[in-house]
Amino acid sequence: AQSVTQLDSQVPVFEEAPVELRCNYSSSVSVYLFWYVQYPNQGLQLLLKYLSGSTLVKSINGFEAEFNKSQTSFHLRKPSVHRSDTAEYFCAVRGIGRGSSYKLIFGSGTRLLVRP
Amino acid sequence: NAGVMQNPRHLVRRRGQEARLRCSPMKGHSHVYWYRQLPEEGLKFMVYLQKENIIDESGMPKERFSAEFPKEGPSILRIQQVVRGDSAAYFCASSPQGPSSGANVLTFGAGSRLTVL
Numbered sequence: 001a002q003s004v005t006q007l008d009s010q011v012p013v014f015e016e017a018p019v020e021l022r023c024n025y026s027s028s029v030s031v032y033l034f035w036y037v038q039y040p041n042q043g044l045q046l047l048l049k050y051l052s053g054s055t056l057v058k059s060i061n062g063f064e065a066e067f068n069k070s071q072t073s074f075h076l077r078k079p080s081v082h083r084s085d086t087a088e089y090f091c092a093v094r095g096i097g098r099g100s101s102y103k104l105i106f107g108s109g110t111r112l113l114v115r116p
Numbered sequence: 117n118a119g120v121m122q123n124p125r126h127l128v129r130r131r132g133q134e135a136r137l138r139c140s141p142m143k144g145h146s147h148v149y150w151y152r153q154l155p156e157e158g159l160k161f162m163v164y165l166q167k168e169n170i171i172d173e174s175g176m177p178k179e180r181f182s183a184e185f186p187k188e189g190p191s192i193l194r195i196q197q198v199v200r201g202d203s204a205a206y207f208c209a210s211s212p213q214g215p216s217s218g219a220n221v222l223t224f225g226a227g228s229r230l231t232v233l
Contacts (some may be wrong), residue, residue, distance in 0.1 A: 036224070043227045044207065046224075050222060094227075103161040104151075
């Protein structure tokens with residue numbers, strides 16, 4: 001079974017400042033990792049994913065996340081945030097391989113609040 | 117190419133009434149998943165369906181909840197005799213392939229927000 005921990009329920013940050021949203025997971029098998037973003041009153045949108053290969057993955061709007069197997073982490077970062085980045089961010093994990101659940105397991109979410 | 121379509125977006129019901137939530141997967145997707153998001157919480161898996169088959173309903177409450185994905189038409193999540201604790205956002209996701217096929221990235225709909233008075 002897998003589990004995901006997002007340590008921060010809310011992260012306030014000033015516009016143009018850097019931000020890191022933390023995500024740690026536990027799993028007895030290899031995993032795929034995802035970050036989803038939920039803007040106010042909207043559904044989830046896939047922000048980026050780690051499936052294999054390079055451990056650093058990037059989105060088109062400046063976010064990046066790095067898979068760290070030894071620390072079982074997949075933290076999300078952005079060097080300079082905009083007001084439009086205000087949203088709820090969810091980290092999710094799925095186990096790989098025979099016998100692993102296909103279900104996406106979500107963290108409880110981190111609310112990013114970008115202030116002017 | 118329309119994404120995953122869910123309706124209604126907002127639904128208000130009184131205690132004891134029935135709620136029906138519909139989900140049309142992306143074109144070409146034959147695998148549908150329902151998740152529930154309670155206030156201030158992350159999404160929790162409810163059920164996974166393929167056309168005319170329930171594959172895994174381990175996340176569904178044992179009573180009052182049911183789901184179907186008929187040969188024709190959208191997937192339906194049905195909640196009978198709703199209670200206040202059913203108030204939540206219900207998200208549908210779809211994928212083109214089953215879980216055994218690689219990464220199986222899910223595409224989510226915008227959700228249906230159920231409010232029980």
